[in-house]
Amino acid sequence: MPFELRIKDRTAKVEILDQQGSFYQVKIGEKLYQIDVTKVESGVYSVIYQGKSINMEMIEGSTSNTYIVNTRSNDYQVAIIDAKTRYLEARKGDHDSGETIISSPMPGKIVRLLVKKGEKVAKGDTVIIVSAMKMESEYKSPVDGIIAKIFVKADDVVDAHQPLVEIEPINEQ
């Protein structure tokens, strides 16, 4: 059951050729590997490859087919590209000229909204200020546009990745 995976810009097909206990013979892209992999804790794997001992932690991303893979020294974004993903990505392409949404990368509390619905904003204008852990962060508009929707109000507590403000870009052809 081969599958395509993506890390950074690179996509590679992954296929298990053989398995004996924790020993796998795998083809990744065009390369053959013999890897010893075993799950040691919830989401944590011990990998032995060419004698080297590596610990990897799989943290589920925002969707069920993406991971942040953590090693002792680094972390990488990995996506599994299944039929569903391909479909969604194709669909997304159709809509690409649509709205821009500002969302919070972290949980926090809305300090101030600097715009109103229907207001015009220039690229780089501060739209909203969110506070978390005694620090205030300003979120700026990435485009010239018009405020289409505001999802929150001052003093709201928001989760990570929650949409805050939607901006309809102005096309200046």
Add this chain to the structure above:
Amino acid sequence: MPFELRIKDRTAKVEILDQQGSFYQVKIGEKLYQIDVTKVESGVYSVIYQGKSINMEMIEGSTSNTYIVNTRSNDYQVAIIDAKTRYLEARKGDHDSGETIISSPMPGKIVRLLVKKGEKVAKGDTVIIVSAMKMESEYKSPVDGIIAKIFVKADDVVDAHQPLVEIEPINEQ
């Protein structure tokens, strides 16, 4: 939805009278309690009762309705007596004069079987020797009887609570 619970020899009815968030008003036996209980980790609860802060860990027993409750300083066996348990306990009563099973309280490896099927043993005779962690433990017959079944052989690796030998007691009326 009241329930009966047992700790040591004591059985008490537990009933939630009211709940506001983590605050419970409960009747346990004849006593009324106001308790603040919240789950902090998997199976771990933080309890605040009359200002006192107590940590309790719930470890599932051998059956789904029994617990070993761990506090910082002690542990207690607690059983929830539901209809099923009552039924099983009633049924067990019928069979009580039946066989005696020697089982291993811990995982280990069978070192030696000192008995054969059909053999007569006296109370206190060593029946089987199990080793775990560089230490050998002798398991003795709790009754005078005849070896009815042997479930393991030398060098077998056994789990905790796995039956090893069944002894049919001899009734000497």
Add this chain to the structure above:
Amino acid sequence: MIKKVLVANRGEIAVRIMRSCREMDIASVAVYSSADRKSQHVRYANEAYYIGPSPSKESYLNIEKLIEVAKLSGADAIHPGYGFLSENAEFARRVIEAGIRFIGPTPEAITAMGDKVTARKIMIEAGVSVVPGTNENLDTDEALQRVAREIGYPLMIKASAGGGGKGMRLVRSEKELVASYNMAKSEARTAFGNDTVYIEKYIESPHHIEFQVLADQRGNTIHLFERECSVQRRHQKVVEETPSPLMTPELRAKMGEQAVAAARSVDYVGAGTVEFLVDDDHNFYFLEMNARLQVEHPITERVTGVDLVKQQILIADGQVLKIKQEALNQFGHAIECRIYAEDPDNNFMPSPGLIKHITEPLGLGVRTDGYVYEGYEIPIYYDPMISKLIVWALTREEAIQRMKRALFEYKITGVKTSIPFLKRIMDTPDFVSGKYNTHFIENNEDYLMSRNDCNQECEDLAMFVAYLDYLEKLSSVNMNKEVETNEASSWKEYARRRNVIRF
């Protein structure tokens, strides 16, 4: 003897104080806000009481409520920790009026040290060196030039009522002086409605070095040597160490003496810290005194062996300091790294959230003071510090190696942390050689930038393990429900086949 201590704080410092209480057979009382019901300090304490909603001003800063809980629980002393109400003279006063011991200095000492201009005056009177400068308004260009020449260039012109960099002017030579002076005055007038400015010597590449002091109620005052705190980002300390690589026995003796003099000048009681700016020529200047326990106190504890929290409690209890200055020694070298929930690769954006997994470093010479645990959600309302990692070794070189080993072992997932950034600091040549000052981070941006060391092979392994985890997810019941394509059945087929291969 004090029998029950209410800790008017949260997070790692609350747990750290309770640890010492426990070792003294003193009961500890936790207080908590709505966001903190599941916090470690609530779980660690003997008793715990709710004090209000999550925002600090409605809970941890609520003096009324804290004193009410102290009375209710029968606590005979209150430890304020650091931050929150720890340097609030009003709080100290109210606690004492309620007949409860305040584990800290007198309200008067807090007040004196809290106001920078007052503190500076007291220090001058006590013979403690302050940054050379003047408070007088200089009327003529001649007077200005004369004073500036006395102080020496470069110098700073500061607005007396100023703050936050406003009304400040750096002057490098006499020819800029008059123009800068007039601009600063005009800026001060506009900003604060008060054009009083004063001149201070500008310390070019200062070291931030502080001295720990302890003083009992009888006036016995000692110092426990220095802490080097020059690794700072936006005036926030990141790494501290002791001894300071800059220090000499002579300088230590001089600074220690002045630190003790500074504490004595305000009749200081308890544990406090005297902060100095030090230049490369070993000139040092009083900066401020922190009238409380510092975040970085553990490195002092490690090289002296003294439990500072225990000393605070004994002093508050009225006991005489048993430690003599001459008996104190710095044994070996200690370094502290502060672990924050923040993303060093994204402008140090705070990163609150759920701790999915945590592995603390252990073994020889490693101490961790933290408060989070697996499954704990770091709230958005308070400081992003997760823990402090303190290592000790016989030499500075070994201590750095040990810190690298400890950072390697430290694994926290679920939130972003400063651990990768701290690892890079330990590898930076200026840090390794001990030749650094408060400009360390800006001077070493190249070394401190994130480097991706994953080659294609390492990427391939990451993809494969993600693939395996995904397969496992797919074969679980819930996942099958989600994948509503005809792939689902072939997945089940595959899962079956995989089991066959496996055995």
Add this chain to the structure above:
Amino acid sequence: MIKKVLVANRGEIAVRIMRSCREMDIASVAVYSSADRKSQHVRYANEAYYIGPSPSKESYLNIEKLIEVAKLSGADAIHPGYGFLSENAEFARRVIEAGIRFIGPTPEAITAMGDKVTARKIMIEAGVSVVPGTNENLDTDEALQRVAREIGYPLMIKASAGGGGKGMRLVRSEKELVASYNMAKSEARTAFGNDTVYIEKYIESPHHIEFQVLADQRGNTIHLFERECSVQRRHQKVVEETPSPLMTPELRAKMGEQAVAAARSVDYVGAGTVEFLVDDDHNFYFLEMNARLQVEHPITERVTGVDLVKQQILIADGQVLKIKQEALNQFGHAIECRIYAEDPDNNFMPSPGLIKHITEPLGLGVRTDGYVYEGYEIPIYYDPMISKLIVWALTREEAIQRMKRALFEYKITGVKTSIPFLKRIMDTPDFVSGKYNTHFIENNEDYLMSRNDCNQECEDLAMFVAYLDYLEKLSSVNMNKEVETNEASSWKEYARRRNVIRF
């Protein structure tokens, strides 16, 4: 310099050695048996190789395989840890023949110290005090009585070929002597086919005190003071501390001198331990020398600041010992508790199994050397030690308080552990006062028995929390399937109602 070390061991000691390797920028190679694929030492190492099935003799004792892996991985040194092959002269010889450095003493020294009678002879020659006694076969009752009188009562008659208590007789006075002697001889003849017996003074209530030594390849030999190891259960050490409460500066100087002499007498190289029996009158007698790192080495590391594993590696690398005897000091007090997977309330039955939950003690003065983690299953094939908990404080009194605090914080569930037993030791008056010997545990059975301190209120709380957890289980999907009575639907109804109440 050594660049890569193969650690021929497992568990906590393997991880501990790798920690020091990492601090020296030396790569570490783990070896593992079938049972140990998921073990912490495999995950911690830079490299890991499979060496055979779970039983030790097919893996960790397989000399051939270990040397093969060392060559394959390019390791230039092997550290044997303790136990397994650490005191196997044949292994040391084979490693050296393969051109790999053995991190330990020479095969000759291992052989000499491995045989008790040889070791005793060497010690007598080196002027080290041994238990007074004789090796000669005594032919007449007169000779026997004369020698016995010289040695003094009580005394032990021991079979020369003996072991395990067989052929041993305790003699308290002259009137029992001849009869006991003859019985011992006859027992020895029956048991070993050799009736040679010898007489040794019986040390009535001995202390077990050992000295840590370090020796480089040039013959520089030092000691790092003593460890008091008298808290033993069936000759297994349970708690160790340093300094020993029994010790005086004079006794320490004398014993240290003899420990160094003992090491020198066999040209000892590396880290070793000389064990003594000491009586209440400060007479001491050589017991044996352990030609390896001891389990309890961390308490010495803590009071001296010396990383013993690093010293072992530097010595094996041929470097000259930089530490001078006169520069060494014991700073403060350290105590170690050994945490075993065993049930103290059930005759210390081993308790292997799955670690469900673990919380390690942290904070000031606490070190944990362990290897298990949440979700790890302790295998049945090896030693039941989970970890070592080491605390340090300025004084013995404070160290005991700190150990109690650390044991309070230490939570391991899934397996039974010795933690409750260790807590009771820390509360036992004989331990607290420091007046104990190797009979401590048998003399204090009353204090060391489990006590149930749960009153009805505490039982009620336990029942209520169990009830809540059970409710949650019931409302989960799986549980509903299991409960196939008509209760299930009312449970669903209840769960719905509960949600309504909640918000």
